[in-house]
Amino acid sequence: MKVPPELKYTDSHEWVRWEGDGSATVGITDFAQESLGDLVFVELPQVGRAVKAGEACAVVESVKAASDVYAPIDGEVLAVNPAAAEKPESINADAFGTWLFRLRPIGPADHKRLIDAGQYASSIAEHK
Amino acid sequence: MLKRTVLYDTHVAAGARMVDFGGWEMPLHYGSQIEEHHAVRRSAGVFDVSHMRVAEIEGSDASAFLRRLLTADIDRRTAGQAMYSCMLNESGGVLDDLIVYRRGDESGVGARFRAILNAATADRDLQWMATLAAGDSLAVDIRPQPQLAILALQGPQAPAVLERAQPGLAAHGLPLASFRAAFTNGAFVARTGYTGEDGFEIVVPGERASALWQSLRDAGAAACGLGARDTLRLEAGLALYGQDIDESVTPLESGLARTVELDADRPYRPFVGRGAIERQRSQGPRRQLLGLKLLGKGVLRAHQDVRTPHGDGQVTSGGFSPTLQVSIALARLPAAVAVGDTVTAELRSGGVQALVVKPRFVRNGKPLI
Numbered sequence: 001m002k003v004p005p006e007l008k009y010t011d012s013h014e015w016v017r018w019e020g021d022g023s024a025t026v027g028i029t030d031f032a033q034e035s036l037g038d039l040v041f042v043e044l045p046q047v048g049r050a051v052k053a054g055e056a057c058a059v060v061e062s063v064k065a066a067s068d069v070y071a072p073i074d075g076e077v078l079a080v081n082p083a084a085a086e087k088p089e090s091i092n093a094d095a096f097g098t099w100l101f102r103l104r105p106i107g108p109a110d111h112k113r114l115i116d117a118g119q120y121a122s123s124i125a126e127h128k
Numbered sequence: 129m130l131k132r133t134v135l136y137d138t139h140v141a142a143g144a145r146m147v148d149f150g151g152w153e154m155p156l157h158y159g160s161q162i163e164e165h166h167a168v169r170r171s172a173g174v175f176d177v178s179h180m181r182v183a184e185i186e187g188s189d190a191s192a193f194l195r196r197l198l199t200a201d202i203d204r205r206t207a208g209q210a211m212y213s214c215m216l217n218e219s220g221g222v223l224d225d226l227i228v229y230r231r232g233d234e235s236g237v238g239a240r241f242r243a244i245l246n247a248a249t250a251d252r253d254l255q256w257m258a259t260l261a262a263g264d265s266l267a268v269d270i271r272p273q274p275q276l277a278i279l280a281l282q283g284p285q286a287p288a289v290l291e292r293a294q295p296g297l298a299a300h301g302l303p304l305a306s307f308r309a310a311f312t313n314g315a316f317v318a319r320t321g322y323t324g325e326d327g328f329e330i331v332v333p334g335e336r337a338s339a340l341w342q343s344l345r346d347a348g349a350a351a352c353g354l355g356a357r358d359t360l361r362l363e364a365g366l367a368l369y370g371q372d373i374d375e376s377v378t379p380l381e382s383g384l385a386r387t388v389e390l391d392a393d394r395p396y397r398p399f400v401g402r403g404a405i406e407r408q409r410s411q412g413p414r415r416q417l418l419g420l421k422l423l424g425k426g427v428l429r430a431h432q433d434v435r436t437p438h439g440d441g442q443v444t445s446g447g448f449s450p451t452l453q454v455s456i457a458l459a460r461l462p463a464a465v466a467v468g469d470t471v472t473a474e475l476r477s478g479g480v481q482a483l484v485v486k487p488r489f490v491r492n493g494k495p496l497i
Contacts, residue, residue, distance in 0.1 A: 037156075037157070037161060037355065038160055038161055038162040040162075040427065040448040041425060041426065041427060041448075043425070043477070059476075059477075061426070061427050061448075063161055063162065063355060063359065063447060063448055064355075065429075066427065066476050089162075092160070
């Protein structure tokens with residue numbers, strides 16, 4: 001199970017990459033795509049929308065069930081990835097290479113929901 | 129403690145993702161259920177369905193017993209023919225849907241039959257059958273065969289795969305017309321299936337199952353799990369007991385009126401539930417099972433409410449059709465709803481329009497809607 005060490009994670013199986021310009025790119029993890037099964041629909045948030053950490057802001061729908069994707073930090077949606085919406089199966093093929101949305105952080109930088117790769121890897125190892 | 133078929137280790141070794149399926153640990157998929165679905169529509173796939181129960185039905189009253197038990201008349205079927213029908217309770221509610229095969233050339237007191245029962249209902253079915261036989265004082269021997277394994281080989285290439293993998297079985301299987309079966313040398317092969325494609329259901333002693341499964345894969349069949357089995361049968365418009373049918377509905381409300389044979393030209397056949405069905409037929413059923421094709425984004429799923437101009441209905445089975453690339457469903461709707469109507473399905477995201485269609489979406493790889 002891949003858990004790239006340079007990324008941050010949440011307990012709800014999102015990954016976060018901090019970009020050079022201070023924005024946060026968000027996707028779902030390999031563990032998440034494997035649990036969900038073949039993805040058939042992705043619903044992305046509106047650009048410009050303000051989100052709170054822990055708020056459901058996207059939906060990934062698989063053959064089995066629909067699943068919310070939660071904002072990992074307080075922020076504003078800067079961009080979404082149309083390729084993910086057009087080809088949901090890309091997320092199954094490469095979860096860490098298929099981003100969903102990018103956020104501009106709002107407010108203090110304590111980002112309580114974020115955990116590091118080691119913590120995330122341990123938590124999913126317990127799942128198995 | 130989950131039950132396992134004789135192929136459990138084989139599935140795990142093949143990389144299957146195992147899940148609890150009605151108390152059985154079964155393969156959901158071996159990597160991608162969508163790829164497995166496509167393999168069956170385009171080529172061939174092999175499924176382990178050994179969790180289903182084979183039961184031999186024999187004895188001097190076996191025919192009479194089945195004519196009481198089932199909505200369709202087994203005596204209208206010839207040797208080697210399969211019959212799909214329902215078993216009802218006294219109120220006409222469906223206890224199970226099942227296929228019964230008439231064996232050999234025997235008739236009358238020598239007639240022998242094989243039934244294949246759904247996994248989730250097998251125990252209850254056998255109990256019901258025993259009670260009915262005893263109550264009617266019928267001399268019938270019902271013998272479950274849990275040691276038998278069942279594999280389904282399905283897809284347009286199924287005959288070619290069977291021929292490459294098992295020439296002996298193929299010699300008996302390939303000449304079979306649809307819905308016919310042959311008993312041969314410790315094996316049974318039927319030209320039946322649950323996918324809407326050509327194919328075979330093969331019953332063998334458990335100890336032969338793994339070698340058979342491997343040989344079919346080596347000959348080109350994709351290993352397919354229950355995830356693909358469900359999307360394939362939904363596209364084919366085939367009912368799933370426990371979702372599209374259960375004891376609270378009759379065959380007339382479930383798109384299964386064709387399984388109910390009320391022959392006016394033969395001696396009256398008092399099958400269990402007949403009275404209730406005849407009453408419902410004369411009044412006109414208030415509900416029916418039809419198909420839905422979603423017109424917007426999202427996925428139809430079981431238990432979603434459906435709003436129609438004639439009242440509310442409910443999705444019984446829903447999902448995403450890999451062949452049609454759209455969401456489809458079976459739904460129980462008010463009797464006044466017609467094919468071609470537009471209704472509103474209550475998805476997670478809110479109301480989304482859906483088109484009412486006949487409950488058959490794909491057959492032999494081709495879209496019907």
